[in-house]
Amino acid sequence: MQLLLEQLTNGLTIGSFYALVAMGYSMVYGVMKLINFAHGDFFTLGSYLGYTILVIGSGWVTRTFGLWGGIALAILGAMLGLALGGLLVERVAYRPVYKAGRLPLVVSALGASIFISNGIMAVWGPRFQAYPQTGIPSGTLRLFGEIYIPDIKLVTLLVSLTLMAVIYFIVEKTLFGAAVRATALDRETATLMGINFRSIILFVFSVGPALGALAGVFAGLNYSRIIFNMGWGYGLKAFTATIIGGIGNIPGAMVGGLLLGLLESLFEGFVSGAWKNVFVFLILIVILIVRPTGLIGEKVAEKV
Amino acid sequence: MLGANGAGKTTLLKVISGLVPIKSGVVRLMGQDLSKYLPHQLAALGMAHIPEGRRVFATLTVEENLNLGTWGVRHKLSERQIRETKEWIFTLFPILRERRKQLAGTLSGGEQQMLAIGRGLISKPKILLLDEPSLGLAPILVQEIFRVIRQIHEEEKVSILLVEQNARKALSIANYGYILETGKIAIQGTAAELRENEHVKAAYLGGTRLRNR
Ligand SMILES: Nc1ncnc2c1ncn2[C@@H]1O[C@H](COP(=O)(O)OP(=O)(O)O)[C@@H](O)[C@H]1O
Ligand SMILES: [Mg+2]
Numbered sequence: 001m002q003l004l005l006e007q008l009t010n011g012l013t014i015g016s017f018y019a020l021v022a023m024g025y026s027m028v029y030g031v032m033k034l035i036n037f038a039h040g041d042f043f044t045l046g047s048y049l050g051y052t053i054l055v056i057g058s059g060w061v062t063r064t065f066g067l068w069g070g071i072a073l074a075i076l077g078a079m080l081g082l083a084l085g086g087l088l089v090e091r092v093a094y095r096p097v098y099k100a101g102r103l104p105l106v107v108s109a110l111g112a113s114i115f116i117s118n119g120i121m122a123v124w125g126p127r128f129q130a131y132p133q134t135g136i137p138s139g140t141l142r143l144f145g146e147i148y149i150p151d152i153k154l155v156t157l158l159v160s161l162t163l164m165a166v167i168y169f170i171v172e173k174t175l176f177g178a179a180v181r182a183t184a185l186d187r188e189t190a191t192l193m194g195i196n197f198r199s200i201i202l203f204v205f206s207v208g209p210a211l212g213a214l215a216g217v218f219a220g221l222n223y224s225r226i227i228f229n230m231g232w233g234y235g236l237k238a239f240t241a242t243i244i245g246g247i248g249n250i251p252g253a254m255v256g257g258l259l260l261g262l263l264e265s266l267f268e269g270f271v272s273g274a275w276k277n278v279f280v281f282l283i284l285i286v287i288l289i290v291r292p293t294g295l296i297g298e299k300v301a302e303k304v
Numbered sequence: 305m306l307g308a309n310g311a312g313k314t315t316l317l318k319v320i321s322g323l324v325p326i327k328s329g330v331v332r333l334m335g336q337d338l339s340k341y342l343p344h345q346l347a348a349l350g351m352a353h354i355p356e357g358r359r360v361f362a363t364l365t366v367e368e369n370l371n372l373g374t375w376g377v378r379h380k381l382s383e384r385q386i387r388e389t390k391e392w393i394f395t396l397f398p399i400l401r402e403r404r405k406q407l408a409g410t411l412s413g414g415e416q417q418m419l420a421i422g423r424g425l426i427s428k429p430k431i432l433l434l435d436e437p438s439l440g441l442a443p444i445l446v447q448e449i450f451r452v453i454r455q456i457h458e459e460e461k462v463s464i465l466l467v468e469q470n471a472r473k474a475l476s477i478a479n480y481g482y483i484l485e486t487g488k489i490a491i492q493g494t495a496a497e498l499r500e501n502e503h504v505k506a507a508y509l510g511g512t513r514l515r516n517r
Contacts, residue, residue: 181361186361192343
């Protein structure tokens with residue numbers, strides 16, 4: 001029972017990281033039809049930004065507002081930084097090649113990915129860095145019986161799920177969200193509605209990376225160790241989650257991410273840790289065979 | 305505007321609404337050169353373009369599709385005006401009210417066309433570009449759509465540039481017509497003149513074009 005609950009919270013935690021990163025993949029893909037290879041590196045960069053803020057900037061903030069204040073600052077700083085970073089990457093790496101077609105864009109995305117991860121290595125070094133344990137509240141909450149959950153994990157889950165809900169609401173329930181989805185479906189007709197494609201691009205390239213940065217900071221806060229190329233693994237899992245949920249739609253990315261995290265953790269806890277990645281990609285294959293459009297990616301037949 | 309398949313009718317409408325760049329010449333709307341605007345700004349100037357093939361947003365609901373029609377003018381129209389226009393569209397096409405929670409992709413072809421027209425009208429345009437609204441519809445629906453087009457023009461004073469292959473029907477509701485042949489205006493005149501024109505009669509209203517009845 002204890003192991004089950006533990007693996008469930010672990011699964012939800014890592015699943016929420018996958019989901020946050022997956023939402024970024026999905027948004028950009030939906031609107032641009034581009035698999036943004038640099039997205040995993042946004043996650044890493046966010047994590048390093050949060051780390052730096054926590055290490056150098058936390059002194060005053062922590063003294064004034066307490067440990068949680070420092071963490072909030074790290075999160076907000078990383079998200080803001082990556083929102084700007086995402087826009088910058090769009091501007092310098094993608095916009096110049098839009099007219100050149102899909103393939104150059106993909107190559108440019110790969111280039112951006114390599115550039116960012118090597119940039120991180122150049123700035124912060126090639127070795128693991130550790131989030132300062134003194135900057136992270138170490139309290140735990142007793143749920144019931146002998147079940148404890150660290151405060152930081154609880155906050156991770158609460159903030160991640162809340163933010164997901166907010167993005168879900170914006171994309172699925174507001175007129176602006178409808179404009180984003182319409183642009184993803186048919187850019188030309190969306191233009192006829194008066195929708196400015198540029199502003200939709202700005203939305204996906206700022207919010208997507210910011211969500212990735214949030215996941216990155218939380219990964220550092222929960223697992224402490226970060227390294228310049230960790231975006232690869234997380235990015236691949238998150239991309240898998242995107243496909244499982246159905247690429248291009250936000251609820252799919254959320255469901256896919258959480259589901260993947262849960263299954264992975266349960267498998268790790270009850271079957272084998274060494275085989276968990278095999279298991280994860282087996283799930284991907286099975287889902288692709290049974291539902292090629294993903295769990296939520298339903299295609300509505302277009303009638304003539 | 306009449307013309308055979310491939311004559312350039314759709315291209316011309318796309319040029320007017322800025323989707324296709326202009327090689328030469330000017331497009332003016334009420335005296336204003338449109339080249340200084342971006343395509344997405346034209347809705348705010350009072351232009352609505354209902355594209356060929358309906359192009360409804362299939363995985364959005366009927367209501368979301370309609371609401372998006374207001375996007376370009378959302379700062380110009382009040383909530384109330386939009387609500388009233390929507391009501392008016394629901395009286396033009398009552399079926400849309402029934403289906404408003406349904407995904408647009410699940411509508412029949414005729415219903416999608418009604419939605420496409422409604423989505424264009426909800427911005428209260430001064431000029432409406434309509435590309436082959438009767439294409440692929442059952443005769444009874446064609447009748448319905450043409451009735452509404454006439455009504456929009458007469459009651460709401462919307463100027464309409466209608467592209468049609470169904471020449472007979474189009475000339476029956478139009479004031480003025482153009483015949484487009486391989487990208488050039490071959491003939492133009494009032495609808496009555498065109499109906500009497502020998503070339504138009506032979507090529508566009510001929511008895512052999514029964515499928516266009
Ligand atoms: N993007 C394009 N590039 C090149 N030629 C095009 C393009 N779109 C349409 N055409 C051609 O231009 C001509 C006019 O097309 P169109 O305007 O769609 O005709 P219509 O609407 O009158 O049937 C056709 O010969 C068509 O093949
Ligand atoms: Mg055409």
